[in-house]
Amino acid sequence: MSGEGFDPVAFLEQAVPIASNDDVSEMRAFLVETLEANGVEATVDDAGNTLASKGAADPERHLVLNTHIDTVSPHVPYEREDGVIHGRGSCDAKGPLAALLAAFFAADPVPEARVTLAVTPDEEVLSTGADALDLDGDLYIVGEPTNLDVCTAAKGRFEGTITLRGVAAHAAEPDSGVNAIDALAPVLDVIRSFDDDRDAHPDLGAPTLTPTLVDGGANSNQVPAECQLVVDRRSVPPETADDFRSTLQAALEAAVPDDVEVEFALTERPTPFLEAFATDPDHELVTTVADASQNAGGNGAVRPFTAATEASYFSPAPVVVFGPGVLADEDGAVAHAEREYVQTADVRSAAAALTEAVASLVH
Template identity: 30%
Template sequence: MSQSADVSVGDAAARDLLVDLVEIPSPTGDERACAERLAAFFEERGREVRIDEAGNVRAPADDSVLLTSHIDTVPGDIPVEMTDGELWGRGSVDAKGPLAAMAAAAIETGVSFVGVVGEETDSRGARFLVEDREEPDAVVNGEPSGWDGVTLGYRGFLSGEYAVSTDSAHTSRPEANAIQDAMAWWQAVESAFSTESEAAFPSAEADGNADGEEGASADDDAPVFEQVTAKPVEFSGGVAADGLSVDATVEAQFRIPPGETAAGIRETVEDELESGEIEWNEPIPPVMETPRSEVARAFRTGIRRVGGDPRLLRKTGTSDMNLYAAAWDCPMATYGPGDSELDHAPNEHLDLGAFDRAVAVLEHVSETLQS
């Protein structure tokens, strides 16, 4: 499906959209008001748009490239204000800056656009999208990379809950209770992955040019990107309500680098079980795109045209691009204005000059992929 790109947005309208989106709170699960404002931006400019069953804002058009970013944010009330050319507010960086920049570029160039919901938790918007529409020719996912950076790789994600129970006993007894079992298990898990990382990566130096590509560079987190990271995110335990047992649970998350699998991580974790059991959630696989794809090349050219020195990045976290790469066999990358160090931070803010440059880069990329 294609629609003509005969409406010019302009820097002022793009910035107005950005401010409106940041001013409308949209923590995960409460994205509707923000989605309606985004949809109105397309309706006012004559574009077909709808909010689908999942809550995604979908503006189908030229599928030479799909521009997509997320509407939801993590919780947190940061007063919205403009200071010295910077917009402060929750979501200004993650990811309403990329979202607004993509909406403006989609209007200017006539390419397809989707604003998805739920990225900060279960990615329900992206999961619905890959099941509900055909594969586009290319994808640009919206997350902060800095206006002169483009992200080609993300680690995958695996989570699970460990649970253990022991009979209650007097605390003077020497036998370990469930809380101690859970603590010992987690220490063993951390040790197992620490040993694997040290064996595989004895040096902590960052990589040089990625894949030898001109203008390509690895981010400073390169050694971390290539390792499994194990992290407990919630630990609870105590005497059960009936007083007959001591129970403990650990919510754990694992980041999966390219070259590793969820099955391999599960095996390592389960090898450390002496008691208790683990219930695993559905994993998200890692992704590493080539810097030689037409999408990566278009970004390098576009960033240079706007006066930047392109940086090719690999991120230690996980994004919706992982799901798109698993479902669709097309070139893709992640891009957006903003310093990712400010993701979820209490001082989250976005440089508006960088936002304007990102819109220009996205327009160039979209036009290049259309040709």
């Protein structure tokens, strides 16, 4: 599997059986071995990112190819049938990785250009790898299962907890206390109406705000002094996590009774949330990948991606999401599901499309 003879499907047949849900070490070692077998020097940085580059050290154009090697649990064993590879990571995202590798190995950038492969170790959890990257790229292609469509935008995903604090009292004398659970009524009204005056994004549609978990009260015969409600936010540009936090806090303070203390805090995490991103559909990056996809057998469709990705770490630089496989099909979930699979023909088509696109972008 060296030189110009790199076969993305053969790579995938070896990669999918390697469990990378709890520990990516074995998969990363296989990736480094593959890069070196194809004549490319690879490094692993302190954050666990696998990095390799071709071309100018100080380029006028720098194209970055990115995806991840970690997978969700549990590991699903590899199976192969005619034209289909089953197993955890087959479409999310070892299939896209195989296609990106084919394009990277084939790339021959002009003297003033550079192409970098950056493969992260924990996209499915906290994105500490992506957060540590400092690539200064001009263009980014992120490998995810898009069914060979070119995805130019995705909603962000934030999470936080609304805490309501009242005063405990005997339930026989409820007016002697302040009921924190009762204050959920205006909170839920705020959540339902939060986006009523916001315009929908032209590509991503309207943002959503959804209550997902609730906890409150200590005893069944006591007026509850505290209540927590967790909310899930799917954002659209230009909203940031800080914008969302401050706007929701203000709306809650205006709606909740004065005798109830209300606080909204984003869930603590060591890396930034995956925020929304949007690339101009008319940008050269988009049209180049779309044309190449169509030439390779895809339909050349340009659309939003329906899941959050590490593409948000590279925005506002132009970024697209592209790869073989699907998140779901007519029978249900595919990525993150026990039936995860990818069509080998789609892997080859994605490899051909990316090879053409990369060649066009760095020549």
